[in-house]
Amino acid sequence: MIQYAAILMMMIGLYGLFINRHVMKIIVSLNVLELGLNLFIISIGYVTGGIAPIMTSTHATSALLYVDPLPQALVLTSIVIGVGTTALGLAIARKIYETYGTLDLERLEDK
Amino acid sequence: MSPIFLIAIPLILAFLSIISHKIAPYLVIAGTLFNSIALWFITPGVHSIGGFELPIGINLYVDTYTMLGLAVVNLLFLCVVIIHIQKQKKYASVLLVALVGLNGLLLTGDLFNLFVFLEISGIAAYILSTSNQKPYHTFQYLVMGSIGSSLYLFGLIILYAMVGSLNLMHIVHLIETQNIPYSSLILPFLLMFIGLGVEAKLLPFNAWVKGILSHAHGFVGSIIASVYAATISFVFGRLILHVFQFEGRILLVITILLLVGVVLGEAMAFSTSKAREILLYSSIAQASIVILLFVQGLVIWAVYLIIANAIAKFVLFTVIGHASKEQCDELSTLSGLFQKHVFVGIATTIATLSMMGLPLFVGFLIKVNYVMILANQSQWLIIIVLILSAVVEGIYYVRMLTKLWFSEQETPNVQYAWGVQALLAIMAAFLLIFGIIREPLSRFDDTIDQITEEIEVLF
Numbered sequence: 048m049i050q051y052a053a054i055l056m057m058m059i060g061l062y063g064l065f066i067n068r069h070v071m072k073i074i075v076s077l078n079v080l081e082l083g084l085n086l087f088i089i090s091i092g093y094v095t096g097g098i099a100p101i102m103t104s105t106h107a108t109s110a111l112l113y114v115d116p117l118p119q120a121l122v123l124t125s126i127v128i129g130v131g132t133t134a135l136g137l138a139i140a141r142k143i144y145e146t147y148g149t150l151d152l153e154r155l156e157d158k
Numbered sequence: 159m160s161p162i163f164l165i166a167i168p169l170i171l172a173f174l175s176i177i178s179h180k181i182a183p184y185l186v187i188a189g190t191l192f193n194s195i196a197l198w199f200i201t202p203g204v205h206s207i208g209g210f211e212l213p214i215g216i217n218l219y220v221d222t223y224t225m226l227g228l229a230v231v232n233l234l235f236l237c238v239v240i241i242h243i244q245k246q247k248k249y250a251s252v253l254l255v256a257l258v259g260l261n262g263l264l265l266t267g268d269l270f271n272l273f274v275f276l277e278i279s280g281i282a283a284y285i286l287s288t289s290n291q292k293p294y295h296t297f298q299y300l301v302m303g304s305i306g307s308s309l310y311l312f313g314l315i316i317l318y319a320m321v322g323s324l325n326l327m328h329i330v331h332l333i334e335t336q337n338i339p340y341s342s343l344i345l346p347f348l349l350m351f352i353g354l355g356v357e358a359k360l361l362p363f364n365a366w367v368k369g370i371l372s373h374a375h376g377f378v379g380s381i382i383a384s385v386y387a388a389t390i391s392f393v394f395g396r397l398i399l400h401v402f403q404f405e406g407r408i409l410l411v412i413t414i415l416l417l418v419g420v421v422l423g424e425a426m427a428f429s430t431s432k433a434r435e436i437l438l439y440s441s442i443a444q445a446s447i448v449i450l451l452f453v454q455g456l457v458i459w460a461v462y463l464i465i466a467n468a469i470a471k472f473v474l475f476t477v478i479g480h481a482s483k484e485q486c487d488e489l490s491t492l493s494g495l496f497q498k499h500v501f502v503g504i505a506t507t508i509a510t511l512s513m514m515g516l517p518l519f520v521g522f523l524i525k526v527n528y529v530m531i532l533a534n535q536s537q538w539l540i541i542i543v544l545i546l547s548a549v550v551e552g553i554y555y556v557r558m559l560t561k562l563w564f565s566e567q568e569t570p571n572v573q574y575a576w577g578v579q580a581l582l583a584i585m586a587a588f589l590l591i592f593g594i595i596r597e598p599l600s601r602f603d604d605t606i607d608q609i610t611e612e613i614e615v616l617f
């Protein structure tokens with residue numbers, strides 16, 4: 048069920064990317080899209096009743112029901128990449144403002 | 159030698175280049191030189207990283223297909239660096255990161271790792287494109303690229319949820335053995351196809367290309383249209399051949415989409431009078447042809463086409479990009495450019511004629527061969543579109559060459575360094591020699607891609 052919520056969030060992000068004509072709003076929409084995607088990745092590893100995938104003295108067997116640890120590792124990488132892209136997007140946004148004096152795409156396209 | 163060095167050494171040099179800006183350009187030259195030499199000594203086969211065996215750990219995979227890709231990409235990258243590093247010193251670290259990303263894309267056998275390298279090379283490309291001084295277009299590229307890689311990742315995660323692996327060879331094996339119906343795999347495959355299609359300049363996901371390449375000078379033009387395009391095509395080819403394996407109605411839809419890409423690309427190139435726009439629309443059409451050949455299962459001729467295109471586009475973007483930056487972009491202001499630069503003119507003419515597919519040049523050999531194979535498969539619609547597109551391509555390229563060679567007005571004042579002219583001459587000679595001496599090309603056939611055999615051995 049949580050997957051549908053994540054996909055809905057991605058769709059909201061995509062919708063924002065299509066309708067917004069402002070650089071900062073586009074960056075925010077891109078983040079909403081990426082956040083939805085990250086939630087989707089995490090939700091894939093969820094197992095009902097599963098425990099954290101760590102072997103301890105109380106859980107010293109691999110036969111127990113663990114949640115899938117791989118999506119958790121993947122999502123970390125995905126978050127880091129998202130942060131990098133956002134930082135670069137903001138740097139370019141600043142450059143756009145310095146060059147054209149506006150962040151409005153409607154006015155940028157005329158220049 | 160392990161292929162990991164092709165990724166690790168440039169990465170270490172990229173970190174070192176941040177410490178001292180003075181030595182950074184030398185580190186770039188050292189990194190690209192190392193890769194260009196080391197790639198000939200890497201051992202073919204599967205290389206597990208960190209001692210984790212397949213399918214748990216990330217692996218790098220080297221076969222003849224990968225080797226050809228590595229050779230083309232690293233040697234062209236070396237040429238870009240030699241020509242432009244003096245004037246683009248501040249991009250030294252980024253160039254090294256780009257080299258890491260491109261080598262990683264070609265080598266990795268893990269589809270999530272592929273996403274990481276896609277982002278690494280993508281971010282490097284966004285930063286390199288800032289040298290166009292058009293931040294709005296760079297921003298457009300960044301947004302489109304990020305959406306593309308997000309869609310690729312979305313598709314990949316759905317695929318992981320279905321088959322339970324991220325390793326390319328393991329996924330192919332699992333899809334075959336678990337008898338997963340193709341209809342349920344269409345969604346993840348389409349998402350991944352669209353994601354990669356953004357970088358590969360496929361219609362309709364290529365809105366960023368015009369902004370970046372129509373303002374590109376020699377540096378950005380040659381690196382994005384030649385080196386990046388070749389890498390993405392190689393990666394795309396591998397996924398199409400082994401993972402996607404389009405069939406039935408979806409094959410028809412993809413084929414028509416690609417054919418529309420070819421037709422529109424050529425039509426747009428025909429209708430413009432700006433030199434760089436002609437080249438960029440032509441590269442959109444060429445990218446669609448390459449992917450079309452992969453979709454139809456023509457491995458070796460698609461690979462040769464990628465290589466020939468990468469070399470020809472390198473020559474064209476270096477020459478036109480440099481001239482357009484100094485002068486205006488319109489063909490009329492560049493007319494007579496080659497009257498003062500006969501060597502550059504001859505090299506450009508050879509590259510253009512090879513792109514058009516005229517006899518004596520390697521482009522002709524490639525075009526004839528893939529058309530013959532398609533004729534054997536009775537793919538008449540594709541053949542008609544490809545021949546028509548070749549005719550249109552011939553018209554606009556001849557028009558461009560005539561403008562650049564002959565002029566009644568004053569010729570534009572553009573300077574090309576001797577080193578650049580020598581490199582362009584070598585590239586042109588390559589296109590000419592392989593057009594006349596055909597034996598080296600017949601050494602390879604569709605068996606350059608050995609993943610299927612490797613899967614049988616491993617699983």
